[in-house]
Amino acid sequence: MSEHEPEQKTNPQGDVISTTASVKVDAGKDPHAEAKKQRVVSPEYFFFEAPRERSFITGSEAGKEAIRRANVDFSIAYPITPQTETMQLIGVLYGEGYVKEYYRGEEEYGVMSTMAGASRAGVRCFTATAGPGTLRGIEPIASWPGHRLPLVAIFTCRVVNAPLAIQPDNIEITYLLNCGMILFHAENQQDVFDFILKGFMISEANDVTLPVGIAYDGFFVTHARGYVWMPPKDIKLPPRLAYHGAVPVLDAENPPARLSRDAPVQKSNFMSYNIHNVWQQEVWGATERAKKYINYYMGGLLEAQDTDAEVLLVASGSAAAQSREAVRLLAEQGIRAGIVKIRSLRPFPTRELQRACAKAKLIVCPEYNYVGWMAKEVKAALYGELNPVPLIIGGPRVFGGMSMPVELIVETVIGGIKKISPAHAVVGAGLKDNGQKGNGGKKGEEMSADDKSKLAHFYQNI
Amino acid sequence: MYLKKEYLYEHDQPYKVMPGPEGFVIPAAASMGVELPEVGGGLLYGELVSEDRAMEEIARRFLTDPNPTLHPGPLVIWAWNEHAVEKARAVIGIAAEIPDLMIIPMADYRPRYPKIEPEEMINPNHPNLTIWHNKEGVCAFVGVHCHYANLTLKMIRAGTNCCTVALCAEQGHEDAMLTVRDCDAAKLWKLAGVIKRTREKMGIPAPAVAPTGGYGPVDNKRVIVHTPEEWAKIVESARTGKNFAMAKAVGVSPELGRPEGAH
Numbered sequence: 001m002s003e004h005e006p007e008q009k010t011n012p013q014g015d016v017i018s019t020t021a022s023v024k025v026d027a028g029k030d031p032h033a034e035a036k037k038q039r040v041v042s043p044e045y046f047f048f049e050a051p052r053e054r055s056f057i058t059g060s061e062a063g064k065e066a067i068r069r070a071n072v073d074f075s076i077a078y079p080i081t082p083q084t085e086t087m088q089l090i091g092v093l094y095g096e097g098y099v100k101e102y103y104r105g106e107e108e109y110g111v112m113s114t115m116a117g118a119s120r121a122g123v124r125c126f127t128a129t130a131g132p133g134t135l136r137g138i139e140p141i142a143s144w145p146g147h148r149l150p151l152v153a154i155f156t157c158r159v160v161n162a163p164l165a166i167q168p169d170n171i172e173i174t175y176l177l178n179c180g181m182i183l184f185h186a187e188n189q190q191d192v193f194d195f196i197l198k199g200f201m202i203s204e205a206n207d208v209t210l211p212v213g214i215a216y217d218g219f220f221v222t223h224a225r226g227y228v229w230m231p232p233k234d235i236k237l238p239p240r241l242a243y244h245g246a247v248p249v250l251d252a253e254n255p256p257a258r259l260s261r262d263a264p265v266q267k268s269n270f271m272s273y274n275i276h277n278v279w280q281q282e283v284w285g286a287t288e289r290a291k292k293y294i295n296y297y298m299g300g301l302l303e304a305q306d307t308d309a310e311v312l313l314v315a316s317g318s319a320a321a322q323s324r325e326a327v328r329l330l331a332e333q334g335i336r337a338g339i340v341k342i343r344s345l346r347p348f349p350t351r352e353l354q355r356a357c358a359k360a361k362l363i364v365c366p367e368y369n370y371v372g373w374m375a376k377e378v379k380a381a382l383y384g385e386l387n388p389v390p391l392i393i394g395g396p397r398v399f400g401g402m403s404m405p406v407e408l409i410v411e412t413v414i415g416g417i418k419k420i421s422p423a424h425a426v427v428g429a430g431l432k433d434n435g436q437k438g439n440g441g442k443k444g445e446e447m448s449a450d451d452k453s454k455l456a457h458f459y460q461n462i
Numbered sequence: 463m464y465l466k467k468e469y470l471y472e473h474d475q476p477y478k479v480m481p482g483p484e485g486f487v488i489p490a491a492a493s494m495g496v497e498l499p500e501v502g503g504g505l506l507y508g509e510l511v512s513e514d515r516a517m518e519e520i521a522r523r524f525l526t527d528p529n530p531t532l533h534p535g536p537l538v539i540w541a542w543n544e545h546a547v548e549k550a551r552a553v554i555g556i557a558a559e560i561p562d563l564m565i566i567p568m569a570d571y572r573p574r575y576p577k578i579e580p581e582e583m584i585n586p587n588h589p590n591l592t593i594w595h596n597k598e599g600v601c602a603f604v605g606v607h608c609h610y611a612n613l614t615l616k617m618i619r620a621g622t623n624c625c626t627v628a629l630c631a632e633q634g635h636e637d638a639m640l641t642v643r644d645c646d647a648a649k650l651w652k653l654a655g656v657i658k659r660t661r662e663k664m665g666i667p668a669p670a671v672a673p674t675g676g677y678g679p680v681d682n683k684r685v686i687v688h689t690p691e692e693w694a695k696i697v698e699s700a701r702t703g704k705n706f707a708m709a710k711a712v713g714v715s716p717e718l719g720r721p722e723g724a725h
Binding site: 207272279281282288292 | 621
């Protein structure tokens with residue numbers, strides 16, 4: 001290697017690192033040339049009319065490609081463990097001129113505080129964090145909505161409690177649900193791409209002016225590849241119109257700078273309890289207003305399929321992806337099941353869910369966490385609203401980074417139908433008289449040796 | 463199967479946004495199913511109506527309720543861009559049509575300590591104090607950033623019997639009893655015309671004297687323009703744009719909505 005060639009970066013084992021390779025600078029060639037060619041188009045053209053091409057990329061790369069087209073002014077990162085590649089890849093975009101400002105914060109508290117400052121200053125902001133980083137930054141994160149700060153932040157779910165894991169456990173979502181921010185849960189790489197871009201439009205709408213958080217599950221979405229349909233690289237969203245926001249911009253050059261709202265917000269002794277009261281109401285009222293933009297850009301707060309079925313799987317994120325496969329397996333066994341994928345956790349689609357579940361007799365909520373926050377949301381939304389009252393099963397649940405075999409969902413459905421423990425509802429056994437050996441699903445009846453063997457094999461291979 | 467009809471709540475009636483006092487802790491109208499109007503629309507006590515219908519009711523209330531008051535906010539008080547100046551002229555045009563009007567500005571949003579002067583200011587942290595002090599029967603906010611307008615409107619609805627109007631440059635306000643959206647200068651001049659026509663229809667003479675500030679300590683209103691002639695000159699220059707004595711606006715491009723030269 002000559003001394004003029006750029007050094008090839010490797011990891012400690014000597015493997016070439018390709019995804020984070022620095023931008024190759026050709027002498028005489030402007031590294032920002034491609035970025036400068038981008039043209040602003042309307043959100044309507046961008047989302048609904050522009051041609052799209054398919055790529056096979058990871059969730060982190062989908063995030064990068066979204067930011068490439070999002071006209072982002074400012075992005076800040078901290079490489080906490082476990083992070084994802086997303087913010088490294090945004091650094092590559094910075095090198096290419098697609099992001100105007102980018103640097104590494106001192107830690108997550110600093111990152112989230114800096115995001116607040118940048119958003120107040122009126123620029124379009126983006127960051128991403130993961131697992132423990134989310135909780136380290138939770139104090140400034142929780143103050144974003146009250147300050148009415150439009151921005152988009154990614155929260156990849158990788159367990160917050162010790163011991164850490166790198167695969168999905170989305171228990172951290174439960175900490176984000178009640179901050180007052182808008183919160184989406186992406187199922188796959190396509191959702192990541194779409195939710196980020198649409199999130200900016202929703203976040204910056206004057207009558208919303210709230211941060212948008214986009215959660216997605218570690219490894220299955222962040223590191224695994226999936227197909228993503230994307231518009232061309234040479235178009236981008238219109239810039240943020242900060243002077244049309246619901247709050248003044250901190251603009252040091254113009255008179256409204258004197259309207260600084262920030263210090264008094266924290267000086268509760270100067271303010272009445274009444275304004276604290278209405279302030280919180282206003283934040284949650286703004287999440288309600290976001291619904292019309294979510295419906296417009298994202299096609300609804302939830303996505304429902306076959307809601308005439310008596311069995312419904314209600315899930316979000318990777319659990320929704322697994323539920324789709326469970327629906328197929330159930331159909332093979334003669335059980336008709338529908339699926340409701342919750343896209344928007346905040347605002348929660350209470351009315352929409354009530355409508356979707358109107359005919360359900362059994363509702364199953366698979367989740368990637370111990371506490372079952374989705375099941376609690378579903379039960380709260382449906383309590384007292386449906387007649388006849390459906391059976392709602394909060395599970396199956398996996399956590400600590402475990403995978404969720406589709407068969408677990410199938411078992412839970414069968415158990416719910418037969419009113420028996422899922423442990424007795426051996427996969428595919430005795431659902432109908434199809435010639436298979438099985439226990440018939442009858443409560444208390446011993447499983448056949450064949451079924452026991454299947455079950456043992458199944459659990460050994462989780 | 464039983465489902466509640468959408469947006470029908472405890473009394474099975476659509477939520478109404480009426481003059482209060484509504485109560486100690488009242489819900490945000492947005493959380494009760496009141497939606498903001500589409501382009502060309504307005505809100506009439508929580509109900510979606512046409513912009514014209516909302517303007518008619520605004521005119522009627524301003525001409526018949528006691529102590530009508532305009533609360534101009536920072537976006538029209540400060541000449542921070544050309545459009546702000548245009549809107550300020552239109553606000554004066556509205557004021558010129560309403561007899562016995564008070565103008566009490568919301569110059570900024572900082573809490574006042576230890577107390578506000580309710581005859582000369584309204585503040586989003588305790589707007590009820592100004593409403594109570596001046597016994598405002600109807601008031602209109604114009605040029606207030608939406609977040610602070612919403613806080614103010616909720617507090618007034620909770621604790622006073624004042625009818626609130628929001629003349630909003632953006633999407634309008636659910637917590638105002640009456641609201642019109644997209645209020646640029648042209649729309650404010652349109653409202654001034656509606657008030658004038660309504661006033662003439664009702665046989666109410668044009669105001670002979672200038673608007674005042676709020677009630678002072680001995681129950682006489684604060685003077686903000688000294689003579690009717692002086693006020694007539696201000697109104698004339700607001701209508702024509704000539705000799706309009708305001709500071710030159712600083713450089714914010716109305717197209718981009720951000721300062722010129724900013725990236």
